[in-house]
Amino acid sequence: MWWLMLFACPRRGELDAAAEVEALLKNSDQAWENRGSDGFDPVVSALDAAFARQPREPGVLWRLARLRVGQAFAAEDRREALSAFADARGHAIACLSVEPAMLQRDLATFSEAVTGLPPAEQPCLSWAALAWAQWSIALGPEATRLDVPRIEALNEAAGDADGRTDWTRALLASVSDPPDYGAAGKYFVAAVSADPTDLSRRADLIAYYALPANEREVAAQQLLFLDDKRAVTPEDRAAVQRGKRLR
DSSP states (O other): OTTHHHHHSOOHHHHHHHHHHHHHHHHHHHHHHTHHHHOSHHHHHHHHHHHHHOTTOHHHHHHHHHHHHHHHHHOSSHHHHHHHHHHHHHHHHHTSSSOHHHHTSOHHHHHHHTSSOOGGGHHHHHHHHHHHHHHHHHHOHHHHHHHHHHHHHHHHHHOOOTTHHHHHHHHHHHTSSSOOHHHHHHHHHHHHHHOTTOHHHHHHHIIIIITTTTOHHHHHHHHHHOSGGGOOSHHHHHHHHHHHHHO
């Protein structure tokens, strides 16, 4: 019977790789918290090493998506931002334990495929939806109209995710045809309330809701938050610059 254990138990190399990846992910999380002072490079180094060891591990892939979203918000060049959002979407979609062909089929099949996934993959859904929404909106209305149903399917499957799902809902409501500014305002408030320190959410609230809806008082209140004293991360500092251009 001893030979059955060869198949039932993980090999020593697999255990070692898993332990290494777990340590690297802890390092990447600490580096993520310190990116305001150290930049993104330490996060990149830790996640690249983890990806080299376990390229299908959901914890690696959703963190890569988070990293690329952060880099997109911090990017000074529009093309660089678009590329980063696309990369983020790709990492997050690759994280899902779904056959790629299923994601290319009709909307009903797509929605069914991304529903009821394991808990480890839940962050992948919300990061994929947010990155996809940002990418589509940046490309323009035609891309957004084509992508909205699948973005919504990912977002609904994700559930609550530190306000990211509300952020995505707000973005989609603000660019719908016609725009639903009532829903956009409600969801932006929820997204900002979930993480008041994230200045990118506030910059999006101003750009996609307050100014287009002519909510000047709301815009003025949010612009007060977009100052250098509150900017901690590279994304925050880019959001402050966005705010200056929106004044």
